[in-house]
Amino acid sequence: MIQTATTAAEITLGREALPGLLAIPADPRGLVLFAHGSGSSRFSPRNRQVADALNAAGYATLLFDLLTEEEAQDRRKVFDIQLLGCRLVEAIDWAREDDRVFSLPFGLFGASTGAAAAILAAVVQRSEIAAVVSRGGRPDLAGSGLEELAAPILFIVGGDDDEVLEFNRAAQKHCHAKTQLRIIPGATHLFEEPGALDQVVEAAALWFDLYLRPRPIRFDDREAAGRVLARALVRRAPENPVVYALPRGGVPVAAPIARALGAPLDLILARKIGTPGNPELALGAAVDGEKRDIVINHDIAVALHFKDAEIQRLAAREFAEIERRRRIYLGDAPPVSAHGRAAVVVDDGVATGASMEAALRAVRRRDPQKIILALPVAPPDSLERLMALADETVCLATPANFFGVGQFYRNFHQIEDDQVIRTLAEFSGRR
Structure with a gap:
């Protein structure tokens, strides 16, 4: 069984801080950020079950509250998809500056209204998000974001969740990105039926397996x-x-x-001592301090037949620059x-x-x-x-x-x- 370390996280947004849970298994394959639905939080039992299963499959997960406690009391903000999408964008930026996960490919898992927020965030963070999964989602609330989405998206809907199923079928037609609609037979909106959520987990893990590939490591600056x-x-x-x-x-x-x-x-x-004719090839280095020091790359010195006197002469120029x-x-x-x-x-x-x-x-x-x-x-x-x-x-x-x-x-x-x-x-x- 894969060991997972779960720590409390605090996503800072200016003066606000949103609490979260960052779970990282040994040698993670990617990071999945969760966007919960209205009236839910990082403690959502269904999202926690999905996250635990993804951890067992080798994925790190970040569950966090999209709103502060005060904001969560305002129903207008609970259903403000633009606000929720912006919060998810900021969480992605936060994760990219965490040394434990910054180099991983990122995916999004959105539930209910959180699915629309995930789509909007994936549009804004186009270069960062490799895949999106929507569980019982309302992707229609993302509006034009559906057409702008580039990341492949999996729609998972309960077979007995008739209204939401129609919303997802319509949303799929508006997507230009690669899509797939997975219908869980006999499941309703919350996937409370025996085995239904297990099928959600299986489908989501397979989707992330397909699209969360190692990413080239590059810092902005x-x-x-x-x-x-x-x-x-x-x-x-x-x-x-x-x-x-x-x-x-x-x-x-x-x-x-x-x-x-x-x-x-x-x-x-400290200054690199370059070889004549090829200054990028390090013959050694000169370093200042209480006592000046020269560190020699002996393999290069021997291969190129450099004598001590020649190295000292080259080092003198670097000490002058120091x-x-x-x-x-x-x-x-x-x-x-x-x-x-x-x-x-x-x-x-x-x-x-x-x-x-x-x-x-x-x-x-x-x-x-x-x-x-x-x-x-x-x-x-x-x-x-x-x-x-x-x-x-x-x-x-x-x-x-x-x-x-x-x-x-x-x-x-x-x-x-x-x-x-x-x-x-x-x-x-x-x-």
Whole structure:
């Protein structure tokens, strides 16, 4: 039997917070978000039964209240499909920033009026939603959303639920997406008949099996990756943390982490030592600190017949750039002490890991209580080597087909010095 961890979730919507239940089985295949019908909640026994069965089939599930307690008393809001759809859209955004599920394919399960909300949300979140299931739903309430829907949708209706069955047949005709109508013989609107809900579960699981396929991992930008990492680190609750970023790309990743932890943000100045003629090929890395250090990629050095003197000469140029950046970014400000603290070391990703290896060694010399390595993405072999230099590691993705860090970002623009300076200025009071 698949073990499932269920935790309370709080979907934040500006000043409001909607309570939910996030259940994650071991090695989940996808995430299914539930949209309950009118007068229901995250504790709906029918949706809970469906969710439990999907968990057993390997799917993570998120059940949450679409309305606050106060809003649920207003019948106009209970049947406000646009409002419910917007809440579901925000829940999808929330889930995409949770490190436990952000990389999974997403599906929606809507019951009764919640089915219409699920359709509207799938239209808005077209690139995020892979499949939709409607149980005893009112898809007709989605209006033009039926024609705009791109995700394949399964309509499940009780054979004795005559009025709703006609609504679903009509809705199916308006859909341009792939559809299927599954009629459960002898079942009424709530599927209370013996075995009826079991057939709903079976049909839904098969639909998600067909369409919830692994999705390519891509962050919108560095700050988005930082927000996902921040959630993971907040749950670890490191004591007295300090966040160190590798400039320049690591700074916008580290800033959301430092905000979430209430920690100071400082820099670890490390530079890749590229080979002549191929600067992207890392011969090693130079890192500043109380003692300057050079980390050599011995496999490349041996293969290309580099002598120590040549490596020292190449490293000297990188140390000069490190000194330039120190003056620009930090001026005369002393480093933030790591002594006895939880040091969180962050970059936007690693390829060979040479610069990060140098950075971790430099931080270790500062006598932290522990080092937490935090990365959005890294190839498995590089990460394994780096994990030996940290006490804890949080890495969101370790893809086997790794060609460069930039392939995992939609926006991977060059970070300029001015952006680094502005970001550090935000945290100057915490130094």
